[in-house]
Amino acid sequence: MHLCFSITAHGFGHAAISCAVINQVKKQHPDIKITVLSLVSKLYLQSRLCCEFELIPQGNDFGMLMVSPIEVDVKASALKYLALYNNWQQAVEQEKRILEKIKPDCLISNISPVSLDAALQLNIPTASVAPFNWAQIYQAYCLDPQQAEISKAKSVFDKMVSIYERVDFIYKPLPSVPFMLEKEIRVASICSQPPAPGAQLLQKLPAGTDKIGLVALGGLPTSLDLENWPRITGWHWLIDQDADPLRDDMSQITELPFSFLWLLSSCDLILTKPGYGTYCEIAALAKYQKARVISLERPDWPETPFLNQFLSARVPFVEVKLAQLSGEPLTTVVKQLQMLAYPAVQACDDGAVQLVSDLLEQL
Template sequence: MTEMSHLYVALSGHGFGHLAQVAPVLNEFRRRHPEVRLTLQSALPTTVLRSRIAGEFERVEGAADFGMVMVDALATNVTASLAAYRAFHAEWNQRLAWQEQALRAAAPDLLLADVPYLSLAAAARLNIPALALCSLNWADILAGYCPDAPDLAALRAPMLAAYNSAHAFLQPAPSMPMPELRNAYAIGPIAECGQPRRAEIDRRLGLNAGDTLVLIGLGGVGARLPLEAWPELTGVRWLTPPSWSVERPDMMSWAALDDFSMLDLIRSCDALFTKPGYGSFVEAACSSVRVLFIERDDWPEEPWLGRWLLEHGNAVKIDRRQLATGALAEPLRNLLNQPAKPAVTPTGNVDAALWLERLMAR
């Protein structure tokens, strides 16, 4: 590998979970090979990318996928999603030409995709080596939501062909099954962990000794919970997103902690209140942080995420009724009373970095 070596990363902008998978791998890879040039293609804001990815990188604007059309962080618009996939594939040749042009201009030695299939298809046509990395793929997510769509097979065919064209499709634990991928390889969990800064949080927010601090974080897709309907719980303080503008003495915005990373906040709280998602689940388990999570049973990846967290971390699942009414005293008490499980080691960071290393050296 030389200073001329160039890695191109195509990153889905469907929430922050794909960035949570890619960033620890890139950081580990660049720790080993700081000379490698890095280009990122993503619809995520540059500030968000720089908050997780160390070092310099070039930026290519444009989204190579959309994932699913979301109503909010907990609800998927299935009808709109199916229509969007039909429109996307109706313009397949034009979109493929656009992605090929971007890759041809960058001339990378390797493409890493998490997990836009358009980018993988373009790389295959240009004979650029490619590696896919993700706990899900959009072909199986679409099939999970739209099993009876008459054109499902036609929509999935180019998606599966693109995923199978990669040298390997790395599946970090926990991943959903992907039976139609011939190139799937299981690797360990991927996560970055923040710094424990609880004493500083207590000082800044004026928390009392013994207060239970619960961080509310729903990821990168917008939503606002009905906090005004929740009863106060003795000794429980909630840390909320600044945009929610909650005015309650037991609920505080993390705006006063704007110099803390989200990873630091997760590491420093007593519990994380969230929805099922790869990044939040694995980051919490690797930080020994307890998780209270909302059911999201329609999301096809959820069963494997939930089972893994319940086995390897400390977690309790709540239903939508409990969410709406704030009937959280019992599940939170049950969560806090669980015997603490040891932190999970994110071995997938190195696993995936070694795959990049081997393919870049070819």
């Protein structure tokens, strides 16, 4: 059997979900061939995948254009979707040619409607694997009744919905945003499983470090006031933002000889934003009752309430504004977070196991 995974290049969360599914496919059925159709970097995929795969660096799925990790560029996104809609079949034909050449037995998309349409037009079985689809996100940002282009925007939305409705298997991993309840197949959360906490990272950090904070806001730069970041006795910060020179209580993530998952499991506090991949990986660590979370407010993102409810039920959790990430306000948040009791441990089933077993049985 040959499976083709189409993965959006919008952030790393979609790729993290897909990689967890691919790894489970190969664990259950080592002989299945895997092709990845995506603009996600091969380096990232190799860091997550435990198997051989063919990467075809193509794709028409961009999700939403972002100004920062928490701010959508609504106008630019709307214009890009309109341009895609006006050239829809041309984009589909590009991906049809790829699928005709590689001849997969199923197209598994996270969550490109173009890839799904290409497979549907070729009568290739289709599956989508994501906590939402782009029609839901587009609806939240671009279907404003007051905008002048509302009729065109409605056409874009209807086009995407018509494709998602025809997908053969719609898998929605916990936590997800409901859309087509009668067709959606609910599974547990899907993520790569972080290792158990260890002490190796502490040995790489300055003497006197007994608490580690991880700044994990994704691939886009954020304007953090690192010059006025609080110094808290015993704390060392791992950052993913540009800072030159670095203070002696800070280290760049990229300069440490550990994977992101390994860093995640080694830290006492994680500063992040609402995003499926990191949230579910933190939830998978909850059984160790170590990590605590500060998350940036992202009230306009449709997935946020579902994500925050999911994670706050599993780990001590505080939501903050970007302006609070500096000086005394951040010190106060960190101290308050340390005082919160850990929630009762909840069972964390592996949605990738559930999905792969169900999908391969159906195929």
